[in-house]
Each structure stands twice: as C-alpha cells, then as structure tokens.
Amino acid sequence: MAVIKAEKTPARPAPLFETSIIGWLRKNMFSSVFNTLLTFFMLYIIYLTVSGVFIWGVADATFVAENRRECYDNSLTGACWAGVIDWLDNIFYGRYPRDQIWRINFGAVLLVFWMAPLWMSRVKGKVLVGATVVVFYPFLAGYLFSGGDKGFFMQVMVSGAIVAFAINMANALTCVIRNMPLNAFLIKTLGKTKAPDKTQRNILLLITAIAFVAAYTLQMNWLVEGVSWTKWGGLFLTLVISGIGIASSLPGGILLALGRRSKLTVIRVLCIGFIEVFRSVPLITVLFMATTMFPLFMPEGFVLNKLVQVIIAVVLFNACYMAETVRAGLQAIPKGQYEGAHTIGLGYWKTTALIIMPQALKHMIPNIVGSFIGLLKDTTLVSIIGLFDILGMLRSISKDVPWIGLHKEPMIFGAILFFILCFSMSKYSRHLEVKLSAGDQH
C-alpha cells in the first residue's frame, strides 16, 4: 500500500554532529589519531608561549621603579617595563624640546583632520583632497616642526597650505551639512547660479585669491622657535622619513614604471638600469652611499644635512620597488582599454591618467600597501647610520645610567608597536580591496 502525502515533509534538523560544538571539534581538531596528536602538540606550544609571556611580561613584571636595581628587587624573573615607561617621551618624540612637543601633536592632528574627508562618503572631490595633502601638507608640517625664519618660498607655500586646509574643511562641512560641494554652495549663496560659467569661475578665483592674501598676511606674524633637525628623533622621526618616502615614492614609482614601458629606447633603457641597480642592492648600502658619496657629488660649499641625505636615499630606493609594483598593475590592463582610449581620441598622457592608471592602481592596492609596510619597517635602518629614530632611541635606553643593560624590554616594546602599525595597515588594505572590487564585474 502506498502512502502519498499531500503536503511537503518538513525538513529534519541538521544532525547534531554538524551543528554542535563537539561536532565541530571532532571534525576540525580530532578527526584522526594524527590530528589529535597535532592538536595536543599545538595546545602545548600555545600553553608554553602564552604562560611564559604572561608570567614574564605581566605577572612578574615591574611597572613602577626608579632604576633597574629596584626592578630586580621587585622580581628577578619578570620584565622591567618601568624603564620603557620612563623613556616613553623619548621613544615617541626623540630629543625634541619638551615644551615644544605640542607642535608635533598639532601637526599630527592637522593631518588627521586634513585626511578625514577621504573617509566621508558624502564628500566630493577626494582626488583634490589627496593632492593638497601631498603637495601642501609637507611644507606646513615642515615649518611647524623645524620653525625658525621663513624664506619667501616657504611663506608662499605655508599660506597656500593654510588656504588649502581651510577650503578642504569648508568643503567637507558644506558637503556633509548641505550635501553640495563648496563651489556650488558659494555660488548659490552669492545668488549667481544663473551667471555664465566664466563669471562663476572668476568669482571663485577671486575668493581664493582674497583668502590667499589673508593667509599670507596672517602667517607673517606667525613665528615658532627653531628646532634643529638633530633634535628630531623617536617614532616621530621614523614617521617623518617613511611619510615623505610614501608620499614621493608612489609618484616616482609611477613615472619610472611608465618610463620602463615607454617606446622611446633611451628613456626605457635608463629607467630599467636605474630600477635594476637599486633593486639589486640592500637599502643599507644605499644609505651608506648617501652619507659618504652625496657630499662628494655636491658643488663645493653646498652641504646637505644627514636627514636630507637619508630621505633622498629612502625615496630613490622605494621609488624603484614601487615602480615594479605599478608595472605589474599596468601589465594586467587589457589591450582593449588602450585601444578604446585611442578611439575616443585621447593622447598618451590623458590615456594614462584617466583610463589606465585608475584601473591599475585599484588592482594594485594590496601590493602598494604592502610596499608601504615594507617602507615603514625598512626605515628602522637609519638608526645604523646614526640617526636616532625609534630603534636608535630604544637601543639607547640600555646606555642610560639608571637603566643600564636594559635590552630586551625596549626591543619587545618596539616590536609590539610596529606589529600594531603594520598589521592594522595590512588588514585595512584587505578591507579596501574587498570594498573596491565589489563593483567589478569580472
């Protein structure tokens, strides 16, 4: 006798083996004898590492002490973090005058505010925001950090930076509050929406010019005390060097990569030679070359300070690595894109800037961020040639009289600091990659 049901049989719940924690454990950690052994071995390794690190670094550690002797009195087996805590200011700011540290903090806050619109979805004109950061911020920050008298060029650039920052902030405000970019907002407020394009542009130019003159007169009276670059140090110096390196190695790398793919033989050969030479030697030899040979290259009487020498070396070195990264991105662009651009009548530079580069850079974001992380890590090498960057500061703790011989803790502190910086950068790049490729059809 056949039984026929009119309605659908309800689905049975998944077997307990698939859903419960025990089922998951059996499947993923205890599926065979070998796997079980492996699991226990790994548990043992984790136990050893975690308990060792915890006992040494937290449970037995000393956080408050006057000198190393007191640390030993407290416990012999634990870490002496007191030395690192005592030196925290030096680790972050080097030997920068203590009453001037606000300038570094102010510069950092300024950068954060300047770049913040890049992460706001309603703000228009992000390319402009990025470009002003790269072009103007270094001058403003440069004056803020080094101080002293401004030359005419520096005065112009600082006023330009102030205007750019003000426009950027105003633009972000109008975009977020009124949902229209700054230029549209200004035209509307002045009631000139019906005026021809040319008049509108002239009005905007006039406003910018007035702002520039105002900023110029404003900054005439703005003077900060001069701080010699020899006092720069710590994480601040590391970030200055790698920041300049990052900001200039990307454009340099793009130019070198384009040169390497150029049809003009002379340019191609020069670019290949340049890239290959710098890529085949270690950074430390380039730094040594900068400090020993740059003084010989310069005309007599013209002296570059060590910081500038180092920055030039870091920029040249990283531009070559970036060039190879960008080249890989360019190779992934299908030929049809070039042909399409050709068909609509674009020349070489417009094709590159409007069609090819945006696609190539989007594909290369993880690799570019990878290069930046490498650059940040490589910057520690400047301590070898005598700059007191973060590693130089960490190493000199052990030479300070109260903390003499304190080696391990500073190194581990530096490792943790770099891990946080680099790891969050790489995680963010992965997130960005997913976000940007969401719109891709292929």
Add this chain to the structure above:
Amino acid sequence: MPSVTDQDSSVRIRPKEPFNFFHDKRVRSVFYQLLTAAIFGWLVWYLVSNTAHNLEARDMKTGFGFVNSSAGFDTDFKLIDHQPGVDTYGRIFVIGVLNTLLVSFFAIILSTMLGFLVGVIRLSPNWLASKVALAYVEVFRNVPLLIQVVFWYIGVFSILPVVKKTIDLSIGAEVVLLNNRGLYLATPITGSLFWLTTLALIVAVIGVYILRRRAHKLQEQTGKQTKILLPSLALLILLPTLTFVATGMPLSWDIPTLKGFNFVGGTSVPPSFLALLVALSIYHAAQIAEAVRAGILSVNKGQNEAALSIGLKPSRIMSMVVIPQAMPAIVPPMISNWMNTVKNSSLGIAIGYSEIVSLYMQTTLNNAGHAVEIVGMTMAFYMFVSLTISYFLNIYNKRVQLVER
C-alpha cells in the same frame, strides 16, 4: 622624410598628409630621446666633475691601488686566514664576501625548510594548527627584521651562560657547546686514506641514481612499482661505512676543550652569526610560508578530487599531485626571497657580524678612505649575486613554461 610613399601605392593608397615637422611622431620621439640623453649626460658630467673637484680639494687619492695595501685591523670571524698589518684590503673584501655568503647559505636552507613546513601546516585541516601557523606568519612578517636581529643578539645569544657554565647541546658528549662567546663544534680531521670513503660515498650515490632510473623505466614499461627505498638506503650507508672500517677509520675529531678562559679547538661561530642566522631564517620562513600557501592554493581543486577518486592517500596526493603542480607558482617568489635573504644579511652590521657591509663598507672605508671605490665594489658584489640568481630563475621559468605547453 618618407611621409608619403609612392612605392606601395599598388598595395594600398594612403591619404596624402602634409608633413608637419612639429607634429610628426618620429621627429618627436627622436627629440624626446635626445633631450633625455642630454639631461642625463649633463647630470653625470655635473656629478663627476663635482666629485673630481671635491676629491682634489680634500687631497684624497683615487683608484683601486689601495686594495693591495695592507690592512691594520683584524676581524673576529673569518673563513680564511688574515694577519693584521700583513694581509691586504683585497683580502678583507674576500673575507666579507665569504661571511655574507656563509650566513645567507645556511639561512636560505633553514628558512626554506621551515617555510615549507609552516606553509603546509597553514593549510592543514586541523583548525588549531593552521591558526598557530597563521599567528607565526603574521607576527614575524609585521615586525621589522632589524628589531628581530637586534633582539636575538642582545636578548638571547649574548646573555647566554658564561664560558664556565657552558651549555652542552650534545648531552654530555661535549661536541656541541653553546655559551656567550658563541657555538663550538667538534671538527673532523681526515686521515690519509679518507679519500677512499669519499669515493665510496660518490659511488653509492651514483648507484642509487642508476637504481632509480631502472625502477622508473620498469614502471613505465610494465606498470609495476619496485621498492627501491630499502636497497638504496643500504647502499648509501653500508658501502661508505665498510670502506671506512676497512681503511682503518682514518678520522679523528678536533674537540673544543676549555683552556684558560676560553675554548680552544674545533670550529666556532660567534653569537652575532647565530643571531643573524636565526633572525633571517625565522623572518624569511614566514615569507616563504605565504608563497607556499599561495602556490598550493593556486592548484585547481579538481586535481585534488581526481587524485582522491583514484584512491591515492592524502600524503601521496600532496607529494605527487599537488606540490609538483604548485612548484611553478612557488619557485619564483621563493627565489626572490632567497635574493632578499642575501641582501638582508647586510643587517649583520647592526650587531657587529663581520659581513661585507660592516667589514668593507664601514671599517675599511673608515680606515682607508676611497669612498667611491668601496661603495662601488660592495654594490657590484650584491648586483652580481642578484643577477646570477635571477639568471637561474629565468632558466627555470623557461623550462617550466615549455613543460606546460
């Protein structure tokens, strides 16, 4: 200027374009190239003339003659003899090159083995094991190598027990000793008839090779697999051992012994060598592990399933199906990692290991001057190594590509 050609009008008629000097593609290309060459030439001339002027003003000598003058300093670690005050700067250069190559060689071997292990564990079905491997990779990739090198040196190898309390790694045999002066190893000293044992070993290796080829041929012809592991192992071990015993064991050991305040005899390496070796191996193992993982993941999943369906064991699937196909994707990044290992061995300068940068680019440069020549020679060495490695990489890539087609 061949702006319009009448010769090929039979094939195709080109529209007549007026020749415009300023808008012609070829004229422009020649102009830009000449411009670049001129700017580059001017830059080179400017730098060279400045340098020559500066050298003259500072009364510095130029030329490579200094490599033949004697060097007045000694190094703590060297593979060839060096007498301070007698031997030349040229010899110092060779010592530096050898030290760099030595530490890079061992670091490459260790990091490749460790990297393969971690990369495979990273893909293991065991959740815990793969997460431990992931933690290893992330931690060591995201901390600057220089910090790791310095940490291993001042945090581990230079605070080992003093000579009197030496750690014996060979459990009582006193042939592998570790203390804060470095690692001491017993060194074999070969007798007069030892070459016969070496010869026997070579013969055994050739024998194993022939055995393997015959087994392979047999399998191709008849499909039968022959077990050659046991006979080849027997050949490899028994033949040299028998020769060694028959010739009267012509081998003695130079064992490090405590004399005064230090160990004498055997081979020793300083703590800086050990620290650099360990740091390089661990750091590059993390990079190689990622390359191995990416390579294995690049193999099509169907390959794995097909191998399972014909009844291969998981371990054999890995070694006979997946890894051979993953190799073309693994090898190029791995070799570029080897290249980076050689370059990163220059960080030995931070902990006083006498490799080429610290020995030649720093000490010799401070002693003898000649900045341009010394920087040039050091860079030339690194370029030579990089070009050699990338030459072999290109050969490999070509072979792999041919096999694919």
